[in-house]
Amino acid sequence: MKTKKIFVCTECGAKSPRWIGKCPECNSWNSYVEQTETKSSSSSVSRQQSDSKIYKLADVPTEENYRISTGIKELDRVLGGGIIPGSIVLAGGDPGIGKSTLMLQMCGGIKEFAPLYVTGEESLQQIKFRAARIKGIDEEMLILAETNLEQIIYHISSSESRVIIVDSIQSIHSEKIEATPGSVVQIRECTSALMQLAKQTNKAIFVIGHVTKEGVIAGPKILEHMVDTVLQFEGEKTYSYRILRAIKNRFGSTNEIGIFDMSDAGLREVSNPSEIFLSSREVQEPGTSIVAAMEGSRPLLLEVQALVTPTSYGVPQRTSNGYDSRRLQMVLAVLEKRLGAQFQKNDVFVNITGGVSLSDTSVDLGVAAALISSLRDQALDAMTVIIGEIGLTGEVRSVANLERRIGECEKLGFKSVMIPQNSISKLSKKFDIKLLPTARISLALSTLFG
Numbered sequence: 001m002k003t004k005k006i007f008v009c010t011e012c013g014a015k016s017p018r019w020i021g022k023c024p025e026c027n028s029w030n031s032y033v034e035q036t037e038t039k040s041s042s043s044s045v046s047r048q049q050s051d052s053k054i055y056k057l058a059d060v061p062t063e064e065n066y067r068i069s070t071g072i073k074e075l076d077r078v079l080g081g082g083i084i085p086g087s088i089v090l091a092g093g094d095p096g097i098g099k100s101t102l103m104l105q106m107c108g109g110i111k112e113f114a115p116l117y118v119t120g121e122e123s124l125q126q127i128k129f130r131a132a133r134i135k136g137i138d139e140e141m142l143i144l145a146e147t148n149l150e151q152i153i154y155h156i157s158s159s160e161s162r163v164i165i166v167d168s169i170q171s172i173h174s175e176k177i178e179a180t181p182g183s184v185v186q187i188r189e190c191t192s193a194l195m196q197l198a199k200q201t202n203k204a205i206f207v208i209g210h211v212t213k214e215g216v217i218a219g220p221k222i223l224e225h226m227v228d229t230v231l232q233f234e235g236e237k238t239y240s241y242r243i244l245r246a247i248k249n250r251f252g253s254t255n256e257i258g259i260f261d262m263s264d265a266g267l268r269e270v271s272n273p274s275e276i277f278l279s280s281r282e283v284q285e286p287g288t289s290i291v292a293a294m295e296g297s298r299p300l301l302l303e304v305q306a307l308v309t310p311t312s313y314g315v316p317q318r319t320s321n322g323y324d325s326r327r328l329q330m331v332l333a334v335l336e337k338r339l340g341a342q343f344q345k346n347d348v349f350v351n352i353t354g355g356v357s358l359s360d361t362s363v364d365l366g367v368a369a370a371l372i373s374s375l376r377d378q379a380l381d382a383m384t385v386i387i388g389e390i391g392l393t394g395e396v397r398s399v400a401n402l403e404r405r406i407g408e409c410e411k412l413g414f415k416s417v418m419i420p421q422n423s424i425s426k427l428s429k430k431f432d433i434k435l436l437p438t439a440r441i442s443l444a445l446s447t448l449f450g
């Protein structure tokens with residue numbers, strides 16, 4: 001074994017053989033600290049020493065993919081069906097978003113696995129006080145108030161618990177390392193130790209991490225590569241609902257989202273998300289339209305808001321929240337070219353309500369309709385949903401999962417839905433809701449605005 005002195009950036013984890021004042025990777029100043037790196041020299045691995053074995057694919061023993069249900073359907077779905085023993089999950093999100101609440105509630109649903117909640121941030125009393133507010137918390141659940149990694153590892157290994165929650169990774173530290181708790185070096189070391197522990201003991205470990213202002217979990221991206229699953233808890237301060245997303249999942253899809261509502265008695269599951277994203281639907285203001293996007297395997301009806309106002313000075317602004325701004329530029333260009341709509345002297349703002357961010361191009365047509373609605377100050381029908389991708393020539397292109405989207409519109413009581421013309425023949429089901437097939441953006445808008 002060889003030891004070597006190196007310098008590591010506490011902000012981004014970049015390494016350097018000598019101290020530098022400004023990190024070339026993340027541009028932070030005075031962030032390098034000295035560390036000792038142990039390297040096993042290549043000669044120390046002798047050829048006879050391997051414990052591993054080469055298998056033929058056919059001979060690989062199949063393990064049953066056993067999953068522990070958390071008792072929270074929305075959480076199970078995002079995890080890919082439940083908790084996998086021996087896996088490590090990083091649960092990130094802004095402070096105050098509800099990470100601790102969600103994890104405490106999860107403990108209530110997995111009593112038979114003797115969940116252990118390790119708190120490094122709050123005292124035992126604080127946890128007890130919080131648990132008293134939340135419905136369905138198990139009085140038998142185990143709590144440990146500890147910030148020392150070695151102590152935590154000792155307790156985890158010697159306990160009966162099959163599922164452990166560490167709240168939070170920023171608050172714990174290993175005594176083997178000099179860096180301060182919360183620094184990149186500590187976070188990385190603690191995560192890696194917990195990961196090894198999870199694999200060795202076949203216990204599932206949930207690690208809570210605060211997201212930095214840049215939106216990166218626990219600072220460095222490296223953490224995401226280390227763990228099996230990365231969950232992100234999102235929400236707007238002004239709304240009570242929260243969205244749980246898997247941004248990485250070795251054991252499932254990353255498309256699924258779980259939706260919760262933060263109430264006085266903890267997080268409530270929202271099984272019909274469209275209802276909360278659509279406000280009262282009797283009247284529709286000019287500049288708004290309803291679209292049907294897909295979030296994972298679920299359709300989600302959302303309101304698009306657009307505002308087109310004369311530019312007061314300089315270059316017209318294009319601002320978009322929740323909808324790709326390059327996509328917005330394209331939709332504007334198509335509307336200008338194919339319909340002669342005038343946006344050159346206007347500022348344009350687009351917002352997907354509820355703070356939802358969409359990567360689904362099926363909302364193009366709805367965005368275009370909202371833009372024209374604001375430009376003409378003419379409201380669209382409140383009971384019509386608009387589905388379709390827009391192509392550069394002004395054609396309305398087909399979208400995936402159309403039947404499921406139409407089904408959701410029908411379920412929520414909408415009267416009609418605009419869909420791409422060329423998808424009509426592919427529909428195998430009969431719908432009661434009125435379908436408005438359309439092939440071109442110009443036809444779509446004349447149908448919608450009469």
Ligand code: TYD
Pocket residue numbers: 093094095096097098099100101102130133134262263264265266267
């Ligand atoms: P918390 O789970 O502590 O967030 P995090 O661990 O992500 O920092 O949630 C904190 C917020 O949630 C706090 O502002 C209070 C609120 N809250 C409720 O509204 N209802 C509840 O039942 C609980 C437990 C918390």
Ligand code: MG
Pocket residue numbers: 096099100101121167
């Ligand atoms: Mg917390």
